[in-house]
Amino acid sequence: MSEIRLYVTVTEKVANDILELMTSFFGEEDYAIATTEIDEKNDVWEASIYLMADEEAEVHERLREMLAEDFSSLEIESEVIPDIDWIAKSLEGLTPVRAGRFLVHGSHDRDKVQVNDLAIEIDAGQAFGTGHHGTTAGCLEMIADVTRAERPRNALDLGTGSGVLAIAVRRLLPIPVLATDIDPIAVRVAKENARRNGIVSGIEFRVAPGFHSTAFGKYGPFNLIIANILARPLMKMAPQLVANLSGGGSVILSGILASQRWKVIAAYNGAGLKHVRTIWRNGWVTIHLRG
Numbered sequence: 001m002s003e004i005r006l007y008v009t010v011t012e013k014v015a016n017d018i019l020e021l022m023t024s025f026f027g028e029e030d031y032a033i034a035t036t037e038i039d040e041k042n043d044v045w046e047a048s049i050y051l052m053a054d055e056e057a058e059v060h061e062r063l064r065e066m067l068a069e070d071f072s073s074l075e076i077e078s079e080v081i082p083d084i085d086w087i088a089k090s091l092e093g094l095t096p097v098r099a100g101r102f103l104v105h106g107s108h109d110r111d112k113v114q115v116n117d118l119a120i121e122i123d124a125g126q127a128f129g130t131g132h133h134g135t136t137a138g139c140l141e142m143i144a145d146v147t148r149a150e151r152p153r154n155a156l157d158l159g160t161g162s163g164v165l166a167i168a169v170r171r172l173l174p175i176p177v178l179a180t181d182i183d184p185i186a187v188r189v190a191k192e193n194a195r196r197n198g199i200v201s202g203i204e205f206r207v208a209p210g211f212h213s214t215a216f217g218k219y220g221p222f223n224l225i226i227a228n229i230l231a232r233p234l235m236k237m238a239p240q241l242v243a244n245l246s247g248g249g250s251v252i253l254s255g256i257l258a259s260q261r262w263k264v265i266a267a268y269n270g271a272g273l274k275h276v277r278t279i280w281r282n283g284w285v286t287i288h289l290r291g
Helices: 012-026 053-067 086-090 107-112 134-150 164-172 184-196 214-219 231-236 238-243 258-270
Strands: 003-010 032-039 044-052 077-081 097-099 102-105 118-121 155-158 177-181 203-207 222-228 245-257 274-281 284-290
Touching (some): 012 032, 012 053, 012 245, 012 258, 118 164, 134 222, 134 245, 134 284, 164 177, 164 184, 164 203, 164 222, 177 184, 231 238, 231 245, 231 258, 245 258, 258 284
Parallel strands (some): 222 245
Antiparallel strands (some): 003 077
């Protein structure tokens, strides 16, 4: 069955506003949502939601209702997605990304690694997290700062995706890391990426929705928890996340639009954490909090 993309063409600011709306309306359902820059010079962006063809009529109507109050003049367009590995295709030709001391690169850019780089090799695959997105890059920068200042004894990468953040922690410190994801494919890809980067021990990869796994009790509580997910689930899981944090430990949160920053901070303040610092990248933020 074909996959469909429903999208609207807008400015960057409106695209971010609509992405926040879609996160609220569809964030807990099995739909991918995204914003894409089409024309930098003329500030043309697309905000999209991806679905199967037999869901088009229903989702189109829900999207129209979602846009009705503030964006009723926008035309919802539809595109049939060919049967192509779009993740791999979208990463073709991407240059290495620097975030603090880290250099995230594909196998074709190994020659770009310099002597003092903490290099992480991640090729196009089926899991989120190549360093090119502002949330991943922000997390890498924050991880370097927090581990240098606090020297945690163990860490949790919640929603590990490609495994890049768990790999980054192990590159910095020889401490045990638990890396979990709701998606079995992501966990498999993350394991492969760890091996690709010479890490054969020290990271325990587990399939786990939220905090529903015996692994959290076995390997926690954690001095450092990293969660690069989305604002809404991060706020919802604040009490559970903090319950798995060691006293005085640090939390790094991302997948958060700049406009959602204060809501997330408020949720974690309510759970007993204090805001330390925020990094801003391309309309997204990475937040450091401490117990």
